Amino acid sequence: MFKSIVVMSTMLAATAAYAVDSPITGNVSSKCSIYTDVSGVYGNPSPDELSTLPADGGVMPIIRYDVSIADYYTAKIEWPNSFTTSPSLSDSLTWTGEVEVSSTSDVGMAGYEAAKVEYDNVTEYDLTVAGSTWFKVTSNVTYGVDKSFPGGEYKANVVAECVAN
Amino acid sequence: MKHIIIAVALLITTSATAHELTPTYPKLSQSFVNGVVVTKMKLWNRRQDVSYYEIDVYDEEWNNLPFASSSRIMRVDYLASKTFEIYIKKKDVKKVEYICTTSKQLKEDVKSTGVKSRICSRVK
Numbered sequence: 160m161f162k163s164i165v166v167m168s169t170m171l172a173a174t175a176a177y178a179v180d181s182p183i184t185g186n187v188s189s190k191c192s193i194y195t196d197v198s199g200v201y202g203n204p205s206p207d208e209l210s211t212l213p214a215d216g217g218v219m220p221i222i223r224y225d226v227s228i229a230d231y232y233t234a235k236i237e238w239p240n241s242f243t244t245s246p247s248l249s250d251s252l253t254w255t256g257e258v259e260v261s262s263t264s265d266v267g268m269a270g271y272e273a274a275k276v277e278y279d280n281v282t283e284y285d286l287t288v289a290g291s292t293w294f295k296v297t298s299n300v301t302y303g304v305d306k307s308f309p310g311g312e313y314k315a316n317v318v319a320e321c322v323a324n
Numbered sequence: 325m326k327h328i329i330i331a332v333a334l335l336i337t338t339s340a341t342a343h344e345l346t347p348t349y350p351k352l353s354q355s356f357v358n359g360v361v362v363t364k365m366k367l368w369n370r371r372q373d374v375s376y377y378e379i380d381v382y383d384e385e386w387n388n389l390p391f392a393s394s395s396r397i398m399r400v401d402y403l404a405s406k407t408f409e410i411y412i413k414k415k416d417v418k419k420v421e422y423i424c425t426t427s428k429q430l431k432e433d434v435k436s437t438g439v440k441s442r443i444c445s446r447v448k
Contacts, residue, residue, distance in 0.1 A: 189348040191443055195341050195371065199437030211437060220437050231348055243438070244431065298437060316429075316440045322422065323348045323446035 191232045191286075191321035194223035196293065199317065206307035210299045219295045221261060222319045226286045233322050234284040238298050239315035246311035250303030257297040258282035264290040285324075294319075341371040345425050345443040352417060352447060359414045360392075365445065367398075367425050368405040373438075375399055376428040381412065382444075383419040390416065397428060420447045 201209040202216025211217035224234050238256025242248075260272045267288040276283040286292065296317050302308050346366050355362035367377055376399055381391040392411040400406045412420055424444040 188346060190344055190346050191348075192342045192344045192370075193439075193441040193443065195373070195439040195441070198373075198439065201437065220439060222439060225342075239437065296437075314438060316438045318440045318442065320442040320444065322444040 187227055189228040189231045190226070191323075192225040193319050193321055194225065195220070195319075196223050197221040199296065199298065201298075201313055201315075203308070207302045207305050208299065209308065209313060211297055212299070219297060220317050221293055221295050222317070223291055223293045224286060224319075224321060225291050226289055226321075229289045230285075230287050231324060232286045233324055234286055234292070234294070235281055235318075235320040235322060236284075236294055236296065237281050237318040237320075238296055239300075239317060240280045242313055242315050244312055244314035246309045246313075248302065248309070250306050253301045254280070255299045256280060259295055259297075260284070260292060261295040262293040264292070268292055286321075341373065342368075343371055343374070343377075343425070343427055343441040343443060344368040345445055348445055349448050350423060350445050352412065352420070355411055357411070360411050361414055361417055362409050362411050363423070363447075364407060364409050365423060365425075366405055366407045367400055369400040369402060371427060371441070372402045374427040374429055374441075375401055376430075377425045378428050379408070379410065380422075380424045380426065381410065381420060382422040382424065384421045386422070389419060422446055 197218065197220055199211045199220030200218040201211060203209055204215035211219045213219065222236065226232050236258045238258060240254045265288050268290065271284050271292065274285065298315065350363040350365060352361040352363050376397055378397045379393055381389045383389055393408055398406060398408065410423060422444040424442055426442040427440055429438050
């Protein structure tokens with residue numbers, strides 16, 4: 160009798176046992192990420208000029224946009240048109256700049272550069288393909304007419320926006 | 325040559341920093357306060373050079389709209405994410421178009437050319 164009870168309870172206990180899964184779940188939702196891959200540096204090729212061009216001793220800022228789903232976002236990138244930090248300047252500044260696609264993760268993005276829209280200091284790209292796009296920014300500023308920049312620290316901001324369509 | 329390219333790519337990717345805001349299309353719903361709607365957003369900071377982000381709400385013409393949140397400028401540490409709620413008056417609901425977060429860099433954190441990132445979700 161006792162033996163039967165032991166066998167039955169063992170069977171009941173065995174049926175109650177089960178395997179435990181540890182699932183890892185994920186969800187790809189639409190989103191835009193802005194990466195600052197390379198921070199820019201101004202070179203000083205001549206006393207009255209600051210430039211991010213490598214030929215002028217500068218480093219071009221490189222910004223990467225990642226979009227997980229196509230056609231959900233527009234990238235807007237502004238090259239600088241004022242200093243955020245500088246010594247006191249008494250003469251006028253002439254700002255110029257350019258934003259270009261430097262690299263892409265998908266061949267479908269090949270048309271981005273031709274389709275870009277430029278106004279003022281803003282360049283817009285419609286992010287019509289999912290993946291990563293790298294943009295390089297050129298910034299150039301000259302001071303007065305052949306006037307030397309006063310010594311000190313100069314900083315300016317590139318604005319990188321990602322706006323949902 | 326192949327190894328050099330991979331090594332350079334690795335070096336470049338390790339220095340990458342990012343700013344993310346979700347959802348892309350937030351939904352406004354009734355809050356616990358009468359006449360006020362609310363939406364929940366999530367910001368993820370992977371920018372080592374940024375610890376503060378500013379929240380803004382705009383209409384279609386990019387005019388600022390009034391809103392309430394726990395703070396207009398919030399601290400989000402590197403590799404941290406923050407969920408925040410935005411409260412908007414019901415009378416402004418039809419005007420709301422964009423909810424944006426903008427990176428705010430401390431003066432000492434900006435190198436020669438800093439990058440100010442702004443991500444805008446759209447209320448449809």
